[in-house]
Amino acid sequence: MTNSFDDIPFFDEEPDHAPRRTPTTPPVPPASQQSQHATGGLGIAARAMAARDQHRAPDYLSGLNPEQREAVETVDGPVLVLAGAGTGKTRVLTTRIAHILATGRAFPSQILAVTFTNKAAREMKERIGVLVGGAVEGMPWLGTFHSIGVKLLRRHAELVGLRSDFTILDTDDVIRLIKQLIQAEGLDDKRWPARQFAGMIDGWKNKGLTPKDIPEGDARAFANGKGRELYAAYQARLKTLNACDFGDLLLHPIDLFRRNPDVLRDYHQKFRYILVDEYQDTNTAQYMWLRLLAQRPKDVPQNVCCVGDDDQSIYGWRGAEVDNILRFEKDFPGAKVIRLERNYRSTEHILGAAGHLIAHNEGRLGKTLFTERREPDDEKVVVHAAWDSEEEARAVGETIEQLQRGDSTGKKHNLNDMAILVRASFQMREFEDRFVTLGLNYRVIGGPRFYERLEIRDAMAYFRLVCQPADDLAFERIVNTPKRGLGDTTVRALHDYARARDIPMLAAAADIIETDELKPKARKALFDVIQSFKRWSELLENTPHTELAEQILDESGYTDMWKNDKSAEGPGRLENLKELIRSMEAFESLRGFLEHVSLVMDAEQNEDMDAVSIMTLHSAKGLEFETVFLPGWEEGLFPHQRALDEGGRSGLEEERRLAYVGLTRAKRRCHIWFVSNRRIHGLWQSTMPSRFLDELPPAHVDVAESESSYGGYGRGGYGQSRFDKADPFANSYSTPGWKRAQANKTDATRDNWGSRSGHAVERIGYGESGPRAKTIDGELIAKSVADTPSKFAVGDRVFHIKFGNGNVVSVEGNKLTINFDRAGEKRVLDGFVERVG
DNA sequence: TGTTGTTTCGTTTTT
DNA sequence: CGAAACAACA
Numbered sequence: 001m002t003n004s005f006d007d008i009p010f011f012d013e014e015p016d017h018a019p020r021r022t023p024t025t026p027p028v029p030p031a032s033q034q035s036q037h038a039t040g041g042l043g044i045a046a047r048a049m050a051a052r053d054q055h056r057a058p059d060y061l062s063g064l065n066p067e068q069r070e071a072v073e074t075v076d077g078p079v080l081v082l083a084g085a086g087t088g089k090t091r092v093l094t095t096r097i098a099h100i101l102a103t104g105r106a107f108p109s110q111i112l113a114v115t116f117t118n119k120a121a122r123e124m125k126e127r128i129g130v131l132v133g134g135a136v137e138g139m140p141w142l143g144t145f146h147s148i149g150v151k152l153l154r155r156h157a158e159l160v161g162l163r164s165d166f167t168i169l170d171t172d173d174v175i176r177l178i179k180q181l182i183q184a185e186g187l188d189d190k191r192w193p194a195r196q197f198a199g200m201i202d203g204w205k206n207k208g209l210t211p212k213d214i215p216e217g218d219a220r221a222f223a224n225g226k227g228r229e230l231y232a233a234y235q236a237r238l239k240t241l242n243a244c245d246f247g248d249l250l251l252h253p254i255d256l257f258r259r260n261p262d263v264l265r266d267y268h269q270k271f272r273y274i275l276v277d278e279y280q281d282t283n284t285a286q287y288m289w290l291r292l293l294a295q296r297p298k299d300v301p302q303n304v305c306c307v308g309d310d311d312q313s314i315y316g317w318r319g320a321e322v323d324n325i326l327r328f329e330k331d332f333p334g335a336k337v338i339r340l341e342r343n344y345r346s347t348e349h350i351l352g353a354a355g356h357l358i359a360h361n362e363g364r365l366g367k368t369l370f371t372e373r374r375e376p377d378d379e380k381v382v383v384h385a386a387w388d389s390e391e392e393a394r395a396v397g398e399t400i401e402q403l404q405r406g407d408s409t410g411k412k413h414n415l416n417d418m419a420i421l422v423r424a425s426f427q428m429r430e431f432e433d434r435f436v437t438l439g440l441n442y443r444v445i446g447g448p449r450f451y452e453r454l455e456i457r458d459a460m461a462y463f464r465l466v467c468q469p470a471d472d473l474a475f476e477r478i479v480n481t482p483k484r485g486l487g488d489t490t491v492r493a494l495h496d497y498a499r500a501r502d503i504p505m506l507a508a509a510a511d512i513i514e515t516d517e518l519k520p521k522a523r524k525a526l527f528d529v530i531q532s533f534k535r536w537s538e539l540l541e542n543t544p545h546t547e548l549a550e551q552i553l554d555e556s557g558y559t560d561m562w563k564n565d566k567s568a569e570g571p572g573r574l575e576n577l578k579e580l581i582r583s584m585e586a587f588e589s590l591r592g593f594l595e596h597v598s599l600v601m602d603a604e605q606n607e608d609m610d611a612v613s614i615m616t617l618h619s620a621k622g623l624e625f626e627t628v629f630l631p632g633w634e635e636g637l638f639p640h641q642r643a644l645d646e647g648g649r650s651g652l653e654e655e656r657r658l659a660y661v662g663l664t665r666a667k668r669r670c671h672i673w674f675v676s677n678r679r680i681h682g683l684w685q686s687t688m689p690s691r692f693l694d695e696l697p698p699a700h701v702d703v704a705e706s707e708s709s710y711g712g713y714g715r716g717g718y719g720q721s722r723f724d725k726a727d728p729f730a731n732s733y734s735t736p737g738w739k740r741a742q743a744n745k746t747d748a749t750r751d752n753w754g755s756r757s758g759h760a761v762e763r764i765g766y767g768e769s770g771p772r773a774k775t776i777d778g779e780l781i782a783k784s785v786a787d788t789p790s791k792f793a794v795g796d797r798v799f800h801i802k803f804g805n806g807n808v809v810s811v812e813g814n815k816l817t818i819n820f821d822r823a824g825e826k827r828v829l830d831g832f833v834e835r836v837g
Numbered sequence: 838t839g840t841t842g843t844t845t846c847g848t849t850t851t852t
Numbered sequence: 853c854g855a856a857a858c859a860a861c862a
Binding site for chain 1: 838846847848849850851852
C-alpha cells in the first residue's frame with residue numbers, strides 16, 4: 001500500500017463514464033503496477049472480463065450457494081446482506097466485486113469498498129486478487145473509512161481549511177495537545193483529565209457533532225462549563241497545526257461534501273458501486289458520510305451494498321449504531337434484503353447454543369443459522385464450574401494438554417486451533433501464569449501494539465519533524481529526547497514565543513537562538529538540534545529513506561540513548577527500532593511511510609509458532625478456531641456490571657451479542673467456564689453464574705461433572721442456578737435459575753431495566769453511601785456496612801458461605817481479613833460472613 | 838534528572 | 853491488590 005498523496009491524480013484515472021459492456025481496448029494498469037502473478041500481465045478488469053467472455057458461467061460463481069449467489073449477482077440497486085457468523089460474508093463481498101469487474105460494469109477505480117480495519121481491507125484485496133488473478137493495485141478506493149477519508153482530504157484539503165500535507169495525530173498527540181489547552185485555560189488538569197476530554201471529543205465526533213452542535217449538558221459537564229469552548233479551541237489549534245485527529249478524517253469529508261455539492265456530484269458519478277463491510281459497526285458520522293455518497297439524485301443509480309450482522313454488533317460503546325443496519329430499508333427504499341443463514345463453520349450444537357442465546361435479544365432483524373454438516377462425534381457445548389480463577393486456568397490448561405496429546409478419537413490437536421476468549425483483559429494473566437508454568441506456548445492477541453511503543457513513537461516524531469517542520473507535537477516530543485538540557489523552561493519559552501508569533505516551534509527555535517533569551521548552555525543545545533534538522537531535511541530528497549532514517553536516529557543520539565540504557569528493555573527497544581527501519585523498506589519515501597503508519601497502526605504477529613491464542617471477545621470477532629474456551633461467565637464480569645449500569649437493557653443485549661460472537665467462533669468444540677469466587681480489585685467476591693448460562697438450550701449443552709474442588713459447600717439458598725446441580729437440565733423449568741429469569745421479566749416491564757433512575761442491579765463492595773441491601777436481580781445477597789461500625793471484631797469466629805469457618809484477623813471498615821480453616825487467609829466483605837458459636 | 842513515595846483506578850478498542 | 857501515572861525529593 002503506497003499512499004503517498006502527491007501521486008494521486010484528480011479524476012483522471014479513467015473516463016468518467018462507465019466502461020462499455022464490450023470494450024474494445026480493455027484498460028490496462030501502468031506496467032509498474034502489474035503483478036508478477038502467473039496469469040500474466042493483463043489488468044484486473046481485463047482478466048476479469050476475459051473470464052466473462054467465456055461462455056460458461058464464470059468460475060468465481062461456482063461453489064456459491066443460492067443466497068450467496070443472489071447477493072453477488074444483485075448488483076443494481078440497494079442491497080442489504082445480513083450475513084450471520086460463518087456464512088461466507090467476505091466471500092460474497094469479494095466475489096461481488098469480481099463480478100462487477102468481470103461483467104464490465106465498472107473500472108476498479110469506480111468501486112468504493114469500505115471496511116473498518118486495515119486487516120479486513122488487506123484481506124479483501126488479497127482475496128479479490130485471487131479471484132481475478134493477481135494483486136489488486138487497481139482498486140484505489142478499497143480501504144477503511146479513515147484511509148479513504150484521508151485520500152479525499154488530500155485532494156480537497158483547501159476546501160476544508162487544511163493544506164494537503166496535513167498531519168494525522170494519534171491519540172497520544174491528541175491527549176498532550178488537550179492537556180496544553182486545559183492548562184492554557186487556567187484549569188486544573190488533575191480535576192479535568194485530558195484523557196477524559198479526548199474521550200468526549202471522540203464521542204462527539206463519532207456522532208458527527210461540531211462544537212456548536214454538542215448538547216448543552218455535555219458542554220457543561222466538563223471544565224466548569226467550558227466544554228464547548230475547549231472543544232472549539234481544540235479544533236482551532238488543529239487547524240493552525242495543519243492537523244487532523246481520527247474523527248476529523250470522517251467529519252471533514254462530510255463538511256466538504258455538504259458545502260461543495262459539485263464535488264459531491266463528481267463522486268456520485270465516480271463511484272458506480274459502493275460496498276460496506278460490517279455495516280452494524282458504523283457510527284453516526286460514518287453513516288452520514290455514507291449517505292452523502294450513496295443517496296443519489298434520481299437519475300444516478302444507487303448501487304449500494306451493505307453487509308453486516310446485527311447480532312454481532314459489539315461496539316455500541318464506541319459509538320456504533322445498530323440502528324443504522326436496522327434502518328437500511330427506510331434509508332434506501334426498495335432495498336433488497338438477503339439473508340445468509342447457511343453456516344459453514346460450526347457444528348449443530350454450537351449453532352444451536354448460540355442461536356438460542358441470541359434469541360433472548362429483542363429488536364433483531366432475525367436470522368437463524370443452520371448447518372447441513374452433522375457428524376456422529378459432534379460434541380455439545382460443555383459448561384464447567386470451578387472454584388476460583390486459578391482453578392479455572394488450571395483446568396483449561398489440562399484440557400488443552402489433553403487435546404494436544406490426543407482426544408477421545410485419538411486425534412492430536414494443534415495449539416493454533418485453540419483459543420481462550422475472555423471478557424476483560426485482566427483475566428488473561430491467570431492463563432498466562434498457568435501456561436508459563438506448564439510450558440505451554442501461547443500468544444496474546446491485541447496487547448500494546450508495535451507502533452504504540454515509546455521508542456517507535458519517538459523515532460516517528462523525528463521523522464515527522466523532518467518531513468513536516470511545523471509539527472509542533474513532534475517537536476515537543478523529541479526536543480529533549482535524548483536529554484539535551486532543554487527542560488521545561490526552555491520548551492515553555494519556545495512555546496510562548498511560537499504562539500505569540502503564530503509560527504511553528506522549530507522556526508521559533510531558529511529565531512530564539514539569535515537572541516540572548518536563553519542561557520548559553522540551552523542555546524548551544526538548541527542550535528545543534530536545529531542544525532541537525534536542517535541537515536536532515538536537505539537529505540530528504542536525495543538520500544534513500546531507510547538510510548536517512550538510520551542517520552537521523554544515530555546522529556540525534558537516540559540510538560545511543562538506548563545503548564547506554566542499563567535497564568532490561570534497552571536491547572529490545574533497539575531491536576524494535578531496527579524492525580522499524582526494516583519495515584520502511586517496503587515504502588517509496590519517508591512521507592509514504594509516515595502516511596501508512598498514521599493509519600495502519602498494526603503489525604503482524606508471528607504465525608509460525610504453534611500456540612494457544614488468548615484474546616478478548618472483542619478482538620476475536622471475525623476469527624474462528626477448532627476449539628474455543630470461554631472462561632469467566634459470571635454475573636458482573638459477563639455480562640459486565642458496568643455494561644449493565646451504563647447501558648441498561650441495550651447494554652445487556654450487547655453483552656449477549658458478545659457471548660454470541662464468542663460461541664460462534666468455535667468450529668467443533670466450545671467449553672464455557674464460570675467460577676464461584678473471583679478476586680476483584682484485590683477483594684474476594686462470591687460470584688453467580690452468568691445469566692447467559694441459563695439462556696443456553698439444554699439440548700445442545702452438557703454440564704461437566706464437578707471435576708475438582710468445586711461444589712463442596714452449598715450455595716445457601718441464593719445465587720443458585722441450575723448449574724449447581726449435578727443434573728441441571730433434569731427439570732430445567734423449575735430450577736431457581738429459571739425462576740429468576742422469570743422474575744427478571746416482570747422486573748423488566750416494571751422499571752424498564754436499568755434506566756438511570758436506578759434498578760435492582762448494583763455492584764457489590766463499593767458501598768460509599770449508607771448501609772443498604774445490595775441485590776442482584778432482586779435477590780438479597782449482601783449488606784454493605786461501609787460507614788457503620790463493623791459488627792465484627794478481631795478474634796470472632798465466623799462462617800463464610802464459600803470459605804467456611806474461620807477467625808477474624810483484622811477489620812477495616814466493611815473489609816475483613818479472615819483466617820479460614822480450609823481456605824487460609826482471605827480478605828472478604830463482611831456482608832458475606834456471619835458470626836457463629 | 839533519576840529515584841522514591843503517593844494517589845488513583847480498575848471493560849471492551851479501531852482509526 | 854497491583855499497575856500506572858504523577859508529585860515530591862535528593
